Amino acid sequence: MASDTAPINNSADFVSVIIPAYNAASYIKETIESVFSQTYRHFEVIVVNDGSPDTIILEKVLQPYLESIVYLTQENRGLSGARNTGLRAAKGNLISLLDADDIWLPDYLGQQVAFLRDNPERDLVYCNAEFFGEGITPGQFYMNACPSEGEADAAAIISKRCTVFVSVTARKEALQSIGFDESLRSCEDLDCWLRFAAAGYRIGYQRKVLARYRRHAASLSANAERMLGFNIQVMTNALSLFPAQSNEADLIHEAIEKRKAELDIVKGKKALKSREIEAAKAHFQNANLHYHSAKNWWLLQALNVAPVLVVWLFRMRSMVSIKHRQNNG
Incomplete structure (x- = not known):
């Protein structure tokens, strides 16, 4: 369902915001509030409950929003499966991905949509973000830890000259044509960006801090052994590209x-x-x-x-x- 104040005369810029939810009841209210606080109002919110064990609590948290969001449930298929479900349900011409424990600043959508409007040759855009959460000192930023320099092509992504921040906004047709590999339970985003770039789609970025990226012990990225194992699998798969x-x-x-x-x-x-x-x-x-x-x-x-x-x-x-x-x- 679109935001109440969404204009109806610019369907090309209608955004479907996809939020996978798994053990996210403690964080998702703040995440959803950050979406409904956007200055850009032409969007829908799709929350995909990915067989979450905290479903009872999650649905209590979501209750006040149920008339304003699309709420989907499925058996657990991981982030890839949840995002693919959201992609299939999306009505927008643009897709924005948002993890259920991260937060957008109020001008995230406005800035990202404007970037794609002003750069029609780009099919996806990511931004800078501030880290927050357990053990994080304020003032630490994603692009300081994970730089982006030059063209964000496949070579740059492989060599880590450019690291795509997961909260992306993309043209629906392009992202749907690539999708997420549901055999991967981690590094599925890296796999998607590599296949996206290899298929000829172009990735852009802006250095503006438009999101807040939560780090905590339960996050997938906190398990280094798991992440590295899947990273090796993704890179090995990418050789075929x-x-x-x-x-x-x-x-x-x-x-x-x-x-x-x-x-x-x-x-x-x-x-x-x-x-x-x-x-x-x-x-x-x-x-x-x-x-x-x-x-x-x-x-x-x-x-x-x-x-x-x-x-x-x-x-x-x-x-x-x-x-x-x-x-x-």
Whole structure:
């Protein structure tokens, strides 16, 4: 259902806002309020309950909005499945994706719609965002941590020269033609942007801070091992999108090797925490094949000479880190 004050004379700029909901009852009210506080009023809101275990509480939170939103339910299919369901139900010519724990600033829609109007050669636009939530110091911004420089083409996305912020606004026809891979339970957005760019669609961005990006322990992005595993899968799948001798293929191979090394670091730390010395050494040795890091080399020497001390120091450091996050959460 469109906003009450939506104009009826510009259907080309009607926006379908898609909000997947899974264990989001604690946050979604603030998210929805940020949409209904937009200065741009020509939109509909589609909330997709993705088989959420908190459905009873979620629907109580959504009750005041049910006459103003499209509310859909389905068995759990992950973010990809929820977004695809929203895409199929969307009436707008433009699509905006919004996670159920993030927040838009009041001019998000106005600025993003204007960008696509003024840049007809672009099919999707993302923006900058401020981080907030557990352990986040105010004033930290997405594009400081994840820069965007130059053309946001496939090569830039693979090499992380451009990192697409997930709260995008896109032309419906383009995004629907690509869709989200429902076999992926993480990094489904990266997979979509790579296929989007490989298909010839063009991605734009603006550096304006138009959203707030919540970080918390329950967010998918908080699980580094899971994220890296799916990232490697996405990059491996992406090899089929480009010629074997292309620059993109070379960059993908480099990215896969780097992600594997990062994953070995994560697994090595996990093994240290569990006092699995030999497993930790194996992971750090694998990582060092890529990084050739002096820090990793010295860590491996220390594990050979004084493994008990290394484990103790690592556990102490982890405890201090956890306490710091709790004090600043």
